[in-house]
Amino acid sequence: MSRALRLDPVLIQAGIAGALSFAHLHDLAAAAGQDGWKAWAYPVSVDLLLVAAWRRMRTDTENRDAWLWFAIALVASLGANVATAGLLDLNDVPPWLRILVAGWPALAFLGGTLLAHAPAPAEVPEPPEPAEADPVADATVERAPDRAPELQPADPAPEHEALPAAPTAPPVSVPPALLDHAQKIANAHQARTGAPIDTATLRSHLGVPPALADAITLQLT
Structure with missing residues (x-):
């Protein structure tokens, strides 16, 4: 379904003001020596610079x-309106005005180029929304101090049971004849060396087991 056209009084007023300003700029350019299509290009240039500066002001305050070029374009538009209101003889335009009109393009x-290539304003990142705090996680739970584990009394060390005494070997009996023979060997050894005979030497002379040699050595006087 097509949308019904509605006349906006603000837009109508803007259209009337723009047409009048456009005509005044054309008349002033034509009076300053810009004839033909050049006289119609001047109001287009002023209005475009005015709109470009206004748009840049909206995006980057x-x-x-942008404020400077908006003021320059506004002064040019207002100056043309005032100059064509009878305060200036359009049949005899002063040289300084001809210079301004000739230098306007x-x-x-320059103004349009600077506005078109102006760097875009840096976007300030929005601060992240704080996450909703978990009331359960944020609650501080006070814990009772842990008790030290009670130490159980140590078991008394078991008394060492008395080990059974090792069985003692039965005494070795030395025959008297063997003892007399051993005595003679010991005497001869002591007379020869000046020292009592030891068990190993005695055993080598007698050729008896170690236990019997020990028993003989103990009984020698």
């Missing part, structure tokens, strides 16, 4: 260049 080109 801190851009001073270069000035408008």
Whole structure:
């Protein structure tokens, strides 16, 4: 379904003001020696610079260049309206006004280029929304101090049971004849060396087992 057209009084007023300003700029350019299509290009240049500066001001309010070029275009538009209101003889335009009109294209080109290539304002990142805190996680739970584990009394060390005494070997009996023979060997050894005979030497002379040699050595006097 087509949308019904509705006349907006603000837009109508803007259209009337723009047409009048457009006509005044054309008349002033034509009076300053810009004839033909050049006289119609001047109001287009002024209005385009005015709109470009206004759009840059909306996107970047801190851009001073946009405010400067908006003021220049506004002064040019208002100056043409005032000049064509009877305060200026359009049949005898002063030289300084001819100079301003002739230099306007270069000035408008410079302003439009600077506005078109101005760097875009840096977007400030929005701070992240704080996450909802978990009331259960944020609650501080006070815990009772852990008790030290009670130590059980140590079991008394078991008393060492008395080990059974090792069985003692029965005494070795030495025959008297063997003892007399051993005594003679011991005497001879002591007379020869000046020292009592030891068990190993005695055993080598007698050729008896070690236990019997020990028993003989103990009984020698």
